[in-house]
Amino acid sequence: MHENVQQLNDYDAPTAFGPLTATVSYGLKRAYLRMIRDLEAALAPEGFTPPLLAALSIVVANPGIAPSRLAEAMGHGRSRAAPLLDRLEEMRLLAREAGADRRSLQLRATPAGAAMLARLEALLAAHERRITEGLSPEEASLLATLLEKVAREG
Amino acid sequence: MHENVQQLNDYDAPTAFGPLTATVSYGLKRAYLRMIRDLEAALAPEGFTPPLLAALSIVVANPGIAPSRLAEAMGHGRSRAAPLLDRLEEMRLLAREAGADRRSLQLRATPAGAAMLARLEALLAAHERRITEGLSPEEASLLATLLEKVAREG
DNA sequence: TATTGTTATACTCTATAACTATA
DNA sequence: TATAGTTATAGAGTATAACAATA
Numbered sequence: 468m469h470e471n472v473q474q475l476n477d478y479d480a481p482t483a484f485g486p487l488t489a490t491v492s493y494g495l496k497r498a499y500l501r502m503i504r505d506l507e508a509a510l511a512p513e514g515f516t517p518p519l520l521a522a523l524s525i526v527v528a529n530p531g532i533a534p535s536r537l538a539e540a541m542g543h544g545r546s547r548a549a550p551l552l553d554r555l556e557e558m559r560l561l562a563r564e565a566g567a568d569r570r571s572l573q574l575r576a577t578p579a580g581a582a583m584l585a586r587l588e589a590l591l592a593a594h595e596r597r598i599t600e601g602l603s604p605e606e607a608s609l610l611a612t613l614l615e616k617v618a619r620e621g
Numbered sequence: 622m623h624e625n626v627q628q629l630n631d632y633d634a635p636t637a638f639g640p641l642t643a644t645v646s647y648g649l650k651r652a653y654l655r656m657i658r659d660l661e662a663a664l665a666p667e668g669f670t671p672p673l674l675a676a677l678s679i680v681v682a683n684p685g686i687a688p689s690r691l692a693e694a695m696g697h698g699r700s701r702a703a704p705l706l707d708r709l710e711e712m713r714l715l716a717r718e719a720g721a722d723r724r725s726l727q728l729r730a731t732p733a734g735a736a737m738l739a740r741l742e743a744l745l746a747a748h749e750r751r752i753t754e755g756l757s758p759e760e761a762s763l764l765a766t767l768l769e770k771v772a773r774e775g
Numbered sequence: 776t777a778t779t780g781t782t783a784t785a786c787t788c789t790a791t792a793a794c795t796a797t798a
Numbered sequence: 799t800a801t802a803g804t805t806a807t808a809g810a811g812t813a814t815a816a817c818a819a820t821a
Contacts, residue, residue, distance in 0.1 A: 482679060482682075482683055482686065482690060482691075482693075482694040483679070483682035483683055484678060484679060484682060484694070485678035485679065485681055485682035485738070486678055486738070486741075486742045486745055487674075487675060487678050487679075487745075489765050489769075490745070490749050490765060491656075491749060491752060491753050491761055491764050491765050491768065492656055492660060492745070492748060492749055492752060493675070494764070494765045494768030494769050494772065495649070495652055495653050495656045495752075495768060496653065496656075496657070496671070496675075497696065497768070497769070497772035498649055498768040498769075498771040498772040499649050499650065499653035500696050500772070501771060501772050501774070502645075502646055502649045502650075502771070503650070506646060516787085517650070518787090518788080520641075521641060521647070521650075524638060524639035524640055524641050525636060525637070525638060525639065525641075527639055528636075528637035528638060528639035529636050529637055532636065533802075533803090534802075534803065534804095535801090535802060535803075536636060537636075539636075540636040540638070542651065542654050543788085543789065543790080544789080544790065544791080545802075545803070545804085546789090546790080546791085546792095546803085546804070546805080546806095547788080547789070547790085548803085548804095549803070549804055549805080563803095568797080568798075568801090568802085569796080569797060569798085569802095570796070570797045570798065570801060570802045570803075571797095571801085571802060571803085572802080572803075584639070584640070587640075588640045591640055591641075591644070591646070594646060595644050595645060595646055598645060598646060598649075598771055598774075599645050599771065600774055601770040601771065601773070601774045602767065602770060602771070606767060606770075607645055609763070609767070610645050610648070610764070610767045610768075610771070611643050611644060611645050611648045613756065613760060613763070613764045613767070614645065614648030614649060614651070614652040614764075615643075615648050615651070615652075616755045616756060616760075617652040617655060617656070617752055617753065617755065617756070617764070618648065618651035618652040618654070618655050619755070620655070620752070620754055620755045670810080672810090672811080687779080687780090688779080688780065688781095689778090689779060689780075697811085697812065697813080698812080698813065698814080699779075699780065699781085700780085700781070700782080700783095700812090700813080700814085700815095701811080701812070701813085702780085702781095703780070703781055703782080717780095722778095722779085722820080722821070723779095723819080723820060723821085724778060724779045724780075724819070724820045724821065725778085725779060725780085725820095726779080726780075
């Protein structure tokens, strides 16, 4: 049963992270994991996921954008756009329209899409407050700036 | 062919992000993506992936740790540990040893595992320098601190 | 009963290559 | 030939549930 010598391990809580301790690299991973889980949970009741929200946001902010430029803005290859657009079109939130160059498409949100995004913005704001709850407003703003610097240098 | 009116889109580069602009949430996603791709590329020549490195680091820093506590430290469920441990054991970098409570296992790195980690630390340091190249040392240190605050509140 | 480790399963994200239609 | 969009495929990461062994 229970004994005091039960644990022969030579470690104690909390668990140590070795060379990962206090690195930007592992901090990014841990913070990202916490963020994405909170966002997934916040969007699920609306039938949304983080990538769907990003795609809709970008289309609303850039009416007429082509799928390949959307994919580029989201940081991945062209082929990732198709299933996201299929889903958003299925939900009647956006439409793929033909342009003058018939190889290319122009993406536009429907009124329902714009309305949905407005609704999601409230969820997004609450999510942002949750993940920055341990930070002052100045720290949160600084964090966003530093993250953007890291992201841009790629 | 080429015409000046070719683009009827009412957007211009760079692409706008709408409500995602300047949020910690989307900044985290973008910075994480940049980081993880750099780390994957850095580790690939050694046959390693970021989760394998994290697992090995934590086992070396916590000799005798159990798989379930390793999984907890890495932020996911128990079942994720098994394939990572299979792989590391296959590589002869760690061993699963039986403890007093025979339900539980004690994980320990082999000498080869410790040597491998030492080698990986150099790659990790170079990786850390690359992803923080746009930041002063003070900013990088501050960023790591802020990220840890975000991660911990979960 | 509860806990540990494992297996099975499924879903998402991501990357690559190949196909089509247009230019 | 080059580009845009799509499809097919595969691999990795993650989550849940169920199982066997042990307590």
